[in-house]
Amino acid sequence: MSDFLPWTEDDAARRIRIPEPDDDKYTRGVLGIITGSEQYPGAAVLGVEAALRTGVGMVRYLGGERAGDLVLQRRPEAVLGNGRVQAWLIGSGTDAAHPEPRSAGWVDAALAQNLPTVLDGGAIERVRDTGGPTVITPHYRELGRVLGVDPAEIASDAGGWARRASDALGVTVLLKGSRTYVCGGGIELSVTGAPAWTATAGAGDALGGILGALVATHADSDAAELARLAATAALIHGLAAERASGGGPFTILDLAAAVPATIAQLLR
Ligand SMILES: NC(=O)C1=CN([C@@H]2O[C@H](COP(=O)(O)OP(=O)(O)OC[C@H]3O[C@@H](n4cnc5c(N)ncnc54)[C@H](O)[C@@H]3O)[C@@H](O)[C@H]2O)[C@@H](O)CC1
Numbered sequence: 001m002s003d004f005l006p007w008t009e010d011d012a013a014r015r016i017r018i019p020e021p022d023d024d025k026y027t028r029g030v031l032g033i034i035t036g037s038e039q040y041p042g043a044a045v046l047g048v049e050a051a052l053r054t055g056v057g058m059v060r061y062l063g064g065e066r067a068g069d070l071v072l073q074r075r076p077e078a079v080l081g082n083g084r085v086q087a088w089l090i091g092s093g094t095d096a097a098h099p100e101p102r103s104a105g106w107v108d109a110a111l112a113q114n115l116p117t118v119l120d121g122g123a124i125e126r127v128r129d130t131g132g133p134t135v136i137t138p139h140y141r142e143l144g145r146v147l148g149v150d151p152a153e154i155a156s157d158a159g160g161w162a163r164r165a166s167d168a169l170g171v172t173v174l175l176k177g178s179r180t181y182v183c184g185g186g187i188e189l190s191v192t193g194a195p196a197w198t199a200t201a202g203a204g205d206a207l208g209g210i211l212g213a214l215v216a217t218h219a220d221s222d223a224a225e226l227a228r229l230a231a232t233a234a235l236i237h238g239l240a241a242e243r244a245s246g247g248g249p250f251t252i253l254d255l256a257a258a259v260p261a262t263i264a265q266l267l268r
């Protein structure tokens with residue numbers, strides 16, 4: 001897939017919104033997060049952690065009681081409950097086959113707002129219900145499920161399937177893997193370089209948080225800009241993974257902890 005342009009650190013640095021002296025938490029952007037479930041509460045913690053460490057005015061978290069408690073225990077900066085937001089991150093740590101009733105209601109209400117939205121995990125299957133600028137962040141099996149295509153076929157031509165998915169679904173697609181492909185609004189980008197140690201549970205949940213924060217701080221984005229932000233998120237994620245790794249294994253909280261210094265380095 002030679003058409004996919006490699007996204008560079010300079011490209012990514014231009015997509016970081018640097019706070020200005022007259023900013024406050026609301027003008028910087030508020031990210032609404034509806035993630036986690038009884039089965040996967042940790043995904044909520046990882047997404048919130050990564051979003052806050054990427055830089056955003058505020059995170060409003062909506063989810064089950066247990067996930068909410070864990071989120072607050074880890075990150076008291078998060079605000080629990082509904083309110084005005086500039087963008088949504090929905091679905092990491094949820095299972096489309098077993099939606100939790102309370103969260104499902106919030107997801108319906110969020111999608112009806114037509115705000116810029118990141119759909120991950122179980123919410124990727126809601127892609128046909130979105131009206132606002134949307135980016136989905138599937139891995140091969142998730143994209144296979146939403147398109148009705150064998151994941152092995154997706155793996156054999158990941159760039160081609162990212163393009164087909166974006167055309168067919170009318171959204172920006174970030175297709176995860178050791179090479180990540182991003183397609184949307186006529187933009188086609190690829191990101192590589194993350195260590196293979198990144199292939200560990202929760203890595204995608206952190207990517208969702210990073211991307212959610214970037215989208216909330218660029219809330220007027222169209223499909224093409226969402227593609228640039230998605231590639232920026234993948235690049236920051238990979239660089240933070242490398243920093244956390246130092247050549248060896250790492251945990252996803254280590255990756256999240258490395259995000260601020262990664263962004264500072266990009267801005268230098
Ligand atoms: N700490 C957490 O809370 C985590 C939550 N996660 C969430 O988990 C949900 C499912 O994500 P997946 O990426 O697993 O979905 P997949 O679509 O990859 O997997 C679906 C099912 O396939 C089975 N499976 C696939 N390969 C397997 C193997 N080698 N051995 C055993 N079973 C295998 C698993 O039982 C899994 O339930 C998502 O909502 C995701 O966000 C994951 O991100 C992992 C971490």
Ligand SMILES: Nc1ncnc2c1ncn2[C@@H]1O[C@H](COP(=O)(O)OP(=O)(O)O)[C@@H](O)[C@H]1O
Nearest residue numbers: 139176177178194196198199201202203204205
């Ligand atoms: N072999 C690999 N090398 C580099 N990065 C990888 C590799 N495998 C997966 N990744 C990255 O790790 C993350 C995995 O996300 P995902 O599959 O959603 O995992 P999870 O659902 O467990 O969080 C993605 O950002 C993906 O690009």
